[in-house]
Amino acid sequence: MLRSRWLAGALGLAALGVLMTLGVGCAVVKSAVEGDVVEVAAPSPPRDGNAEVGKPYFDFTAPELMGGTVHLSSLVGEKVVLLQFWGIRCAPCLAEMEFLTRLQKKYGDRGLQVVGVNTDRATVAQLTEALVARKLEPVYPHVLDPDFSIAEHYTHWLIPVSVLVDRAGVVRAIHTGYKPELDGVIEAEVQELLER
Numbered sequence: 001m002l003r004s005r006w007l008a009g010a011l012g013l014a015a016l017g018v019l020m021t022l023g024v025g026c027a028v029v030k031s032a033v034e035g036d037v038v039e040v041a042a043p044s045p046p047r048d049g050n051a052e053v054g055k056p057y058f059d060f061t062a063p064e065l066m067g068g069t070v071h072l073s074s075l076v077g078e079k080v081v082l083l084q085f086w087g088i089r090c091a092p093c094l095a096e097m098e099f100l101t102r103l104q105k106k107y108g109d110r111g112l113q114v115v116g117v118n119t120d121r122a123t124v125a126q127l128t129e130a131l132v133a134r135k136l137e138p139v140y141p142h143v144l145d146p147d148f149s150i151a152e153h154y155t156h157w158l159i160p161v162s163v164l165v166d167r168a169g170v171v172r173a174i175h176t177g178y179k180p181e182l183d184g185v186i187e188a189e190v191q192e193l194l195e196r
Contacts (some may be wrong), residue, residue: 051154053174057081057165058153062117062143065124070115070143076169079113080193082186083163085145085155087120088130093160096178097138100162103187104140110194111167116142119151119159162186166193 051058059073075081084100086093097116104114116138118127124144131137145151155161155176164173164186173189175182 050152051163051171051174053171055171057163057169057171058150060143060150060153062145062150065116065118065127065142065144068141070141072115075113075115076165077167079111080167080190081165082112082114082190083117083154083165084114085117085119085151085159085161085163087118087159088122088127088134089120090159092178094134094136095180096160096162097136099178099180099183099186100140101136101138103190104138107190107194108139112190112194114138114140116140117145117150117154118142119145119148121146164189164193166196 057072057076059076061069061071064070072081082100082103084093084096086097088094100114100116104112120127122130127142127144143150154163154174158176160176160178162173162175162178163171166172172193173186175186
């Protein structure tokens with residue numbers, strides 16, 4: 001029993017070491033929003049979730065952070081949709097949120113709709129307070145997914161993950177982790193889909 005615990009701990013540390021060498025993201029932590037923003041390096045997993053480029057999106061209906069409900073199927077068809085899976089303690093998620101806010105402002109009137117999917121197990125009040133404390137004012141809707149019923153179809157353990165869905169409902173890009181170098185790539189993908 002002690003040996004198996006030691007082995008599990010050693011494997012966990014080894015996995016963390018691999019994560020720290022491959023990219024920037026945050027492991028999904030099932031907790032409320034207290035504490036500092038964290039950043040850990042993370043890889044792009046080979047099959048994280050069920051979403052695949054070239055395949056149909058997974059539909060959902062979920063409560064929005066500021067009230068109301070988001071029905072993804074009501075957006076797809078009319079809009080190019082960019083889903084962002086994020087957590088309030090994830091530094092790359094918050095950096096990406098600033099970029100996506102600029103993107104929504106620039107392309108929203110041309111048919112882009114960014115939708116944030118928050119994976120924290122926190123109340124609306126806690127998340128709202130945390131966004132204000134971090135001086136974040138996203139201009140796009142955020143849905144709550146504390147039980148990972150949406151995220152499980154797109155990402156099992158890593159955030160941020162961004163999924164770009166075209167007007168036909170086909171996943172056209174999936175980005176795991178975030179670095180500012182991705183801004184130009186994501187913006188070019190958005191522009192291409194808006195021109196179709």
